[in-house]
Amino acid sequence: MKHDQLAFRDRYAAEGGLHWNEVIATQLRHRSVRSFLPDALPLGTVQTLVAAASSAPTSSNVQAWSVIAVQDPARKSRIAQMAGGQKHIVDAPLLLVWVADLSRHARVAERRGQRLEAIDFTETLLLASLDAALAAQNALVAAESLGFGTVYIGALRNHPEELAAELGLPPHAYAVVGLVVGHPDPAVATQVKPRLPQSAVLHLEQYDTGDAEAIVAHDAATRAFRREQGLPDEGWSDLILGRLGTVAALKGRHILRDVLQRLGFAQK
Amino acid sequence: MKHDQLAFRDRYAAEGGLHWNEVIATQLRHRSVRSFLPDALPLGTVQTLVAAASSAPTSSNVQAWSVIAVQDPARKSRIAQMAGGQKHIVDAPLLLVWVADLSRHARVAERRGQRLEAIDFTETLLLASLDAALAAQNALVAAESLGFGTVYIGALRNHPEELAAELGLPPHAYAVVGLVVGHPDPAVATQVKPRLPQSAVLHLEQYDTGDAEAIVAHDAATRAFRREQGLPDEGWSDLILGRLGTVAALKGRHILRDVLQRLGFAQK
Numbered sequence: 350m351k352h353d354q355l356a357f358r359d360r361y362a363a364e365g366g367l368h369w370n371e372v373i374a375t376q377l378r379h380r381s382v383r384s385f386l387p388d389a390l391p392l393g394t395v396q397t398l399v400a401a402a403s404s405a406p407t408s409s410n411v412q413a414w415s416v417i418a419v420q421d422p423a424r425k426s427r428i429a430q431m432a433g434g435q436k437h438i439v440d441a442p443l444l445l446v447w448v449a450d451l452s453r454h455a456r457v458a459e460r461r462g463q464r465l466e467a468i469d470f471t472e473t474l475l476l477a478s479l480d481a482a483l484a485a486q487n488a489l490v491a492a493e494s495l496g497f498g499t500v501y502i503g504a505l506r507n508h509p510e511e512l513a514a515e516l517g518l519p520p521h522a523y524a525v526v527g528l529v530v531g532h533p534d535p536a537v538a539t540q541v542k543p544r545l546p547q548s549a550v551l552h553l554e555q556y557d558t559g560d561a562e563a564i565v566a567h568d569a570a571t572r573a574f575r576r577e578q579g580l581p582d583e584g585w586s587d588l589i590l591g592r593l594g595t596v597a598a599l600k601g602r603h604i605l606r607d608v609l610q611r612l613g614f615a616q617k
Numbered sequence: 618m619k620h621d622q623l624a625f626r627d628r629y630a631a632e633g634g635l636h637w638n639e640v641i642a643t644q645l646r647h648r649s650v651r652s653f654l655p656d657a658l659p660l661g662t663v664q665t666l667v668a669a670a671s672s673a674p675t676s677s678n679v680q681a682w683s684v685i686a687v688q689d690p691a692r693k694s695r696i697a698q699m700a701g702g703q704k705h706i707v708d709a710p711l712l713l714v715w716v717a718d719l720s721r722h723a724r725v726a727e728r729r730g731q732r733l734e735a736i737d738f739t740e741t742l743l744l745a746s747l748d749a750a751l752a753a754q755n756a757l758v759a760a761e762s763l764g765f766g767t768v769y770i771g772a773l774r775n776h777p778e779e780l781a782a783e784l785g786l787p788p789h790a791y792a793v794v795g796l797v798v799g800h801p802d803p804a805v806a807t808q809v810k811p812r813l814p815q816s817a818v819l820h821l822e823q824y825d826t827g828d829a830e831a832i833v834a835h836d837a838a839t840r841a842f843r844r845e846q847g848l849p850d851e852g853w854s855d856l857i858l859g860r861l862g863t864v865a866a867l868k869g870r871h872i873l874r875d876v877l878q879r880l881g882f883a884q885k
Binding site: 357377379381391397402405411416417452458461463475489518525541547553561596602606 | 624625628629633634635636638639640641643644645646647649659661662663664665667668669670671672673674675676677678679680682683684685686687688689692716719720721722724725726728729731732733734735736738739740741743744746747750751753754755757758759762763768769771774784785786787790793794809810812813815817818819820821822823824826828829832853854856857858860861862863864866867870871873874877884885
């Protein structure tokens with residue numbers, strides 16, 4: 350079987366074929382890594398990842414993001430605590446914190462004695478968060494192309510004010526997501542995780558709600574994957590009901606709207 | 618000068634060097650394309666882009682996104698109207714609409730007779746929007762690696778309810794951003810746009826607000842780039858004050874919070 354077919358089968362637990370090159374191969378091979386060697390990254394790695402990030406599109410060239418490179422072990426340890434004790438933040442040499450950042454624009458406006466009326470709207474919170482996400486994703490793919498392992502840390506949104514204080518964030522900035530980067534521990538195998546079939550996520554011309562069968566297939570693929578990983582026997586439907594079913598499952602993020610307001614995102 | 622140095626100079630209007638491979642080269646070469654040939658995309662292109670998108674990380678495996686592939690000329694034309702008349706939506710063969718999608722999870726819950734309490738929170742709106750952005754960015758890089766031109770359409774957020782009706786979106790779904798994909802018109806030259814220096818966006822350990830000098834440099838680089846493109850003589854600071862200075866510049870998106878509530882995102 351050819352590379353493109355094997356990669357398609359890993360991702361969708363189904364047969365298929367794709368256009369193929371080194372970029373698409375890197376993307377299709379993605380898996381989250383949570384076991385790292387303590388080895389430092391080669392010189393110039395952070396600069397390369399930030400150049401990739403800067404090359405992502407940005408809404409109207411607003412460039413509403415910043416990134417904080419955290420390498421200090423004590424700081425990584427404190428941040429790991431805020432993120433529910435995720436040990437890989439401590440183990441890996443680098444945590445990149447992707448910040449939705451309108452503070453730079455506020456500083457420019459202040460120096461000119463002007464106001465930024467748009468900063469107070471939900472649209473602008475989304476714009477800055479999306480800018481940060483596009484930048485982060487380019488950095489993730491660049492890191493994996495260089496052979497590093499990565500994992501996003503959404504749990505940075507569990508305690509945004511404590512984290513903002515730790516990182517010295519000015520008003521109009523918040524940490525959207527973290528990205529751990531390091532050398533994967535070769536002793537710990539990782540596998541490509543199956544995703545929803547294309548028939549569920551790809552719609553032609555208009556949205557089609559008839560995805561029940563595709564979800565049954567994905568529940569089965571998820572169970573098979575988890576069995577192989579020695580994880581509890583749950584399908585995707587079980588997992589998402591656990592993750593979205595209760596307010597408690599938000600792990601404190603049910604107050605995010607208020608917290609973001611205090612950090613300078615009014616969300617009108 | 619080596620490839621990595623040339624690419625760094627294009628992106629930052631400054632000297633530098635990077636780790637280098639085909640993936641990073643593809644990312645660094647990114648520029649938005651707005652002039653397309655009418656030629657159709659090769660068979661399997663959409664499936665390849667969606668496989669790349671599906672391979673992006675997703676928060677807790679929630680997979681809270683869908684994508685609508687719009688190729689019908691009449692529909693593209695109506696959507697172009699909603700997005701302020703952007704002609705490239707009509708000219709290019711493909712518009713991918715990236716949807717923050719919690720409707721699938723709501724359908725799963727409904728079939729099981731359960732509730733999804735978390736769906737009503739700002740955190741969950743952000744989570745789904747971020748999932749859609751990560752997926753879209755993988756598709757963009759994959760498309761450019763195959764030689765296609767792309768441009769994001771943030772203006773899909775100008776009229777979210779009309780667009781939801783056009784695309785038949787169910788409740789708990791909204792269009793985050795569009796991605797136009799096609800063959801670039803070789804008669805229209807495009808250039809890599811300079812970005813803020815790394816000294817402005819990359820912070821070591823803690824946020825550093827001392828970016829005034831870097832912004833002066835970026836204002837100059839932006840002016841030089843725009844002069845070369847025959848665009849009005851404005852620096853980056855002028856552009857962002859124009860884009861964020863007034864509510865009018867939001868082009869209708871100042872009501873996005875209310876509109877998203879009506880589309881099923883309560884944002885508690």
